[in-house]
Amino acid sequence: MIPEWVQFNWLTICIAVIPLIYLYLTWNYNYWKKRNVAFVKPQLIFGNYKEVFLQKRTVSEVMEDIYKKLDGKPFVGFWRFRTPGILVRDPEMVKTVMVKDFHSFQDNALIVDPKMDPLLAKNPFFVSGEKWKNMRSVLSPSFTSGKLKPLLPLMEGVCEELLEYLRAAAPASAPDGIEASLTAFKYTVEMVARCALGIKGNNFTDSEGHLRTMVRRIVSPGFWKNIEFMILNFLPSMGSFLHLSWMPRDVDLFFTKIVTDEMDYRKKNNVIRPDYLQYLINMSKKENGVAYTEADALGHAVTFLTEGSETSSITLGFAWYELARHPAVQEELRQEVAAARGANGGRLPFEALMELPLLDQVLQETLRLHAPLMAMEKTCTRATELRGADGVACRVEPGTLVVIPVRALHHDPAFYPEPLRFDPGRWAPGNRERLVKYTYLPFGEGPRICLGMRFAQLQVKLALAYVVEKFDIKTTPKTPNPVVQDPTYFLTCAKGGLWLRFEERKSSNSE
CATH class of the missing domain: 3.30.43.20 (Uridine Diphospho-n-acetylenolpyruvylglucosamine Reductase; domain 2)
Incomplete structure (x- = not known):
């Protein structure tokens, strides 16, 4: 007692x-x-x-x-x-x-705590002060039109793989269709892997998608993941005390290995490729007045891989969704792309793609309604x-x-x-x-406007142009209307997914 x-x-x-x-x-x-x-x-x-x-x-x-x-x-x-x-x-x-x-x-x-997240701590989004200013001066030239244009053949190859994937997956997807957000994510992870690192991610053929899974573990909706995000964002001191990190340790090691291996391979074999990683390697060798190391190059390559895939996949998935719900706009866009190809001998050159007015309008309106952030x-x-x-x-x-x-x-x-x-x-x-x-x-504004904006727009426009030419994008009984936001994610995400049907056009079979 x-x-x-x-x-x-x-x-x-x-x-x-x-x-x-x-x-x-x-x-x-x-x-x-x-x-x-x-x-x-x-x-x-x-x-x-x-x-x-x-x-x-x-x-x-x-x-x-x-x-x-x-x-x-x-x-x-x-x-x-x-x-x-x-x-x-x-x-x-x-x-x-x-x-x-x-x-x-x-x-x-x-x-971001550099001790817990050494790779993400080099992400320009998280860096502050004079360090951010110096970093931006190094990275900005890598996203000019002149740097993006040589990547187009690589990007077109990924688009062809996307079409093959849709041809194989679409017949088996009726009546609910395909989860468009996941399909878009497979595309953007593969695209960024090729353009940023010069490697194949095998996202369309590997059902497990190891690379894709690792990226998704950093940026994915989910109750407990969101709890961690709120602690790290709202109570960073508690996050440090609990040893929480944005990027799990095994994911950090995975990305470190694949990027380091690729960098070592290029050095030993004197391989030079026209991609983002090569630009970073070259910058780490230059006497440019700003300290830029291989560790910085590693961090920025991983940044491109993660950010360039997730936000662009959100935009692409919602663009497909809006085209499915607006077939008249979809048909007009299809005709615009076909006319551009016809005027360029069956090709879709960089300049022609970027100048297509309706394609740009569809992208801008999608970003207005469904900006990733x-x-x-x-x-x-x-x-x-x-x-x-x-x-x-x-x-x-x-x-x-x-x-x-x-x-x-x-x-x-x-x-x-x-x-x-x-x-x-x-x-x-x-x-x-x-x-x-x-x-x-959608990309911010002013000096801190998104560095990868041009690349993001290019990869989304390519996927829209390629897919709308060969497929009719349609809604299914499972297509959400209206879209309900997933509250367990800090980026824009449709709760339950974006379910669409991609029907190959008969006229495209003989092309």
């Missing part, structure tokens, strides 16, 4: 501690009120992230709700658990954060002031979280009438010029 004085002491402690815990949890909840900034009322413990934490909704959907609730405000306050953050709503304010006052918001908010998180790096058109000003302190609500901007009827309607015509000449700047951000 516990003595009464012990019971009394425990009761006293609880009475004293509970208010202190409450005070700790709510200490910052007056942050925006004190600064005269409009905000959405936070909930105890979670702030405005309860549905995110419970994996009921994505961050981008929660940010879109906040965006709508405080319509007319250039920026508003919210809380990620106890941490106050700013949601930027006005396009001019987006321009301020991403371009005009870039040096005050130059770092992305995601943090629908919320961008920045960190204030230098004290500054944000001042809205309504006259409200706020001093932003270093370390403050700043969110650009991409999904909300892309789906705002004030900028895009009937925003949920797939309408490639928005991007036609004459219409495109009337769109409000800084409301379209």
Whole structure:
């Protein structure tokens, strides 16, 4: 039996501690009120992230709700658990954060521990400060049109393999069809493996897809994977304490080995290939005024392999999905591609592909509706002031979280009438010029705009052009309508997948 004085002491402690815990949890909840900034009322413990934490909704959907609730405000306050953050709503304010006052918001908010993730720590997305600036100066030239054009024969070969895969898989897929997101992922992993590393991933023939599996283990939806992501993103100190990493150790070793082996092979055999890895190898040899090592080359090759495959596969899968739901657009695109081939002796040269107007419009509209990253998180790096058109000003302190609500901007009827309607015509000449700047951000904007943007667009355009020529893309009873976002993933992902049928066109058999 516990003595009464012990019971009394425990009761006293609880009475004293509970208010202190409450005070700790709510200490910052007056942050925006004190600064005269409009905000959405936070909930105890979670702030405005309860549905995110419970994996009921994505961050981008929660940010879109906040965006709508405080319509007319250039920026508003919210809380990620106890941490106050700013949601930027006005396009001019987006321009301020991403371009005009870039040096005050130059770092992305995601943090990677170099000790736990040595390869990902070299990813330009995670690097900050002067190191990021130096890295970008080295990597930017590798994604020019001049560097991409020589890759076209390699890329065309992967497209032909995609067509063969669809011919074999489509007949057996009725009536539900093929999961288009997975098919797109097989294509982009193979494409990036060839163009980045000069190796074959065998993604269309190997049912296990070892390379694909390893990439997917870094970037994949799932309850426990999302829990790890939230700890690493929201509570990085806890992530370090628990020894959590973005990339599992065996995956890190796998990628290190295949890239190192390929680099060693080229050195020993004096092999030179026109791919991204060769560019990185050459840069590590140059006296370019910036320290760039083979370890850097290894990290950037892995970055290209992982990021270049996942985000592009999301875009490609949704582009197929929208074409299946809009057969008239699909047929018009088919005719455009056929006309371009006819005008170029049956080929689709780099210049012709990049100049196809409807193909570009389909891609841009898909990215508007289904951008892979629908919320961008920045960190204030230098004290500054944000001042809205309504006259409200706020001093932003270093370390403050700043969110650009991409999904909300892309789906705002004030900028895009009937925003949920797939309408490639928005991007036609004459219409495109009337769109409000800084409301379209699938690749970001300003100095930190996505480095691999041109490559991503090229590989998606190629797959669209090749597939639409040879196949009718159709919906099935399993095709989602509307798409429900998977709340267990930080990138855009359809819950249950994107199921489509690819029917080979009879006219294409004799071609």
